[in-house]
Amino acid sequence: MNPAEPKLNTAVYIHRRLREAIIEGQLQSGSAIRQDEIAARYGVSKIPVREALVLLEAEGFVTSQPGRGASVTELSAAEVEEIYLMRLGLETILLERSLPNLTPLDFARTEGILHALDSDNLDPLAWQQLDREFHSGLYRGANLPRIQATVANLHGNLARYYTVYQSFGETFRVQGQQEHRAILDACRRQENAEACDLLRHHLTRSSSTLIEQLTK
Amino acid sequence: MNPAEPKLNTAVYIHRRLREAIIEGQLQSGSAIRQDEIAARYGVSKIPVREALVLLEAEGFVTSQPGRGASVTELSAAEVEEIYLMRLGLETILLERSLPNLTPLDFARTEGILHALDSDNLDPLAWQQLDREFHSGLYRGANLPRIQATVANLHGNLARYYTVYQSFGETFRVQGQQEHRAILDACRRQENAEACDLLRHHLTRSSSTLIEQLTK
DNA sequence: AATGGGATAATAGTATACGATTATAAGAAA
DNA sequence: TTTCTTATAATCGTATACTATTATCCCATT
Numbered sequence: 001m002n003p004a005e006p007k008l009n010t011a012v013y014i015h016r017r018l019r020e021a022i023i024e025g026q027l028q029s030g031s032a033i034r035q036d037e038i039a040a041r042y043g044v045s046k047i048p049v050r051e052a053l054v055l056l057e058a059e060g061f062v063t064s065q066p067g068r069g070a071s072v073t074e075l076s077a078a079e080v081e082e083i084y085l086m087r088l089g090l091e092t093i094l095l096e097r098s099l100p101n102l103t104p105l106d107f108a109r110t111e112g113i114l115h116a117l118d119s120d121n122l123d124p125l126a127w128q129q130l131d132r133e134f135h136s137g138l139y140r141g142a143n144l145p146r147i148q149a150t151v152a153n154l155h156g157n158l159a160r161y162y163t164v165y166q167s168f169g170e171t172f173r174v175q176g177q178q179e180h181r182a183i184l185d186a187c188r189r190q191e192n193a194e195a196c197d198l199l200r201h202h203l204t205r206s207s208s209t210l211i212e213q214l215t216k
Numbered sequence: 217m218n219p220a221e222p223k224l225n226t227a228v229y230i231h232r233r234l235r236e237a238i239i240e241g242q243l244q245s246g247s248a249i250r251q252d253e254i255a256a257r258y259g260v261s262k263i264p265v266r267e268a269l270v271l272l273e274a275e276g277f278v279t280s281q282p283g284r285g286a287s288v289t290e291l292s293a294a295e296v297e298e299i300y301l302m303r304l305g306l307e308t309i310l311l312e313r314s315l316p317n318l319t320p321l322d323f324a325r326t327e328g329i330l331h332a333l334d335s336d337n338l339d340p341l342a343w344q345q346l347d348r349e350f351h352s353g354l355y356r357g358a359n360l361p362r363i364q365a366t367v368a369n370l371h372g373n374l375a376r377y378y379t380v381y382q383s384f385g386e387t388f389r390v391q392g393q394q395e396h397r398a399i400l401d402a403c404r405r406q407e408n409a410e411a412c413d414l415l416r417h418h419l420t421r422s423s424s425t426l427i428e429q430l431t432k
Numbered sequence: 433a434a435t436g437g438g439a440t441a442a443t444a445g446t447a448t449a450c451g452a453t454t455a456t457a458a459g460a461a462a
Numbered sequence: 463t464t465t466c467t468t469a470t471a472a473t474c475g476t477a478t479a480c481t482a483t484t485a486t487c488c489c490a491t492t
Contacts, residue, residue, distance in 0.1 A: 449478080
């Protein structure tokens, strides 16, 4: 009855927990996911676990082979590049549609996120969430929920690689922040095309940097 | 043991059947989907039916409310427009990446599909499939399987509206074919940018035509 | 007639149980 | 040893059964 404790679908609950575990690195790429084990760990049956896995597979977090069960998806360099390419195509649309509708308040809020991102004692998970908030904040005015959801999911699929490769964070973050500020600046000046170009550059550069780490 | 009869996951089987039924209009937009009924119809239990529904929901074919079950997703005009916008962003990427890798054989094959599309006694379902083959044929050289799968799914989500509104097919198809030929022609001439522009135009125009029908 | 309970039916959601498939290990034959 | 076979264990996949939730209907009250 407590609205603060909404009755949660077991499958939805398991889905969230597994997604978190993958993003945070507790479930590593390639590791097998045993239905019985998950069910036992959370004190539920296999049915909702299986439903959660179906959804996770559709979202790309998990790969399953018939009869052999599921494992955390391992992304090749080519697949990472493809995800960034997809983000590029979709996020430029979001930015174009969003910019005319953004208010000074939106910009201020986004500025705040940038400030938080400057902090040098962010754990990778927090950093990744703020990075995501920065981008989605710029798309707030787009009013394209499907595309936004797709982009959020793509971001989620890359997230665990950021949390894994914390080591390369330093230069990656500094450069990222420069690019973030440049994008926000162009947005404030209502320079639509320039902002999109900067976003494109930011994503392309992030892509190469991450792939460089992956193939090393 | 017969390789022509590969042992199929029940959930996968149900998923395919329901997807077909939605695209072909046997399950109409907004109609409720009762788990027990589907299970009884195909002689299976609810478990694989539920898994199929989870996947269909992730793909956008079905909308479910907790405790109340699932129904075939009804797309608003805004959502149709958003899907076309998404296709636009992704398909231009596919075309750009694919074009340099397409061979004369690919073009000939696509030409053949265009020819088939000229036939005036196509049922809406066949037309929709050929239309899909035309587009995906042009992206064959892209080697971006995730994006291709996403685009195919978006196409699938629009498909049932084509089969429903067969009536407006005549002019829609003729104009579509003109645009298809123009796109293929530009591709053959390796005019990358022109082909993308034509594709953009084709998708934008298709979007408005369909929405016009929907809001009528 | 309209509205508001409360019993009943219909349906969703999940656990348990079991058969089917796949992995693992141990022993026999080369 | 290596490879093949066979037995065993682990795990997946699905049907059945039960509980919880939601919808429907009837009747009382206004």
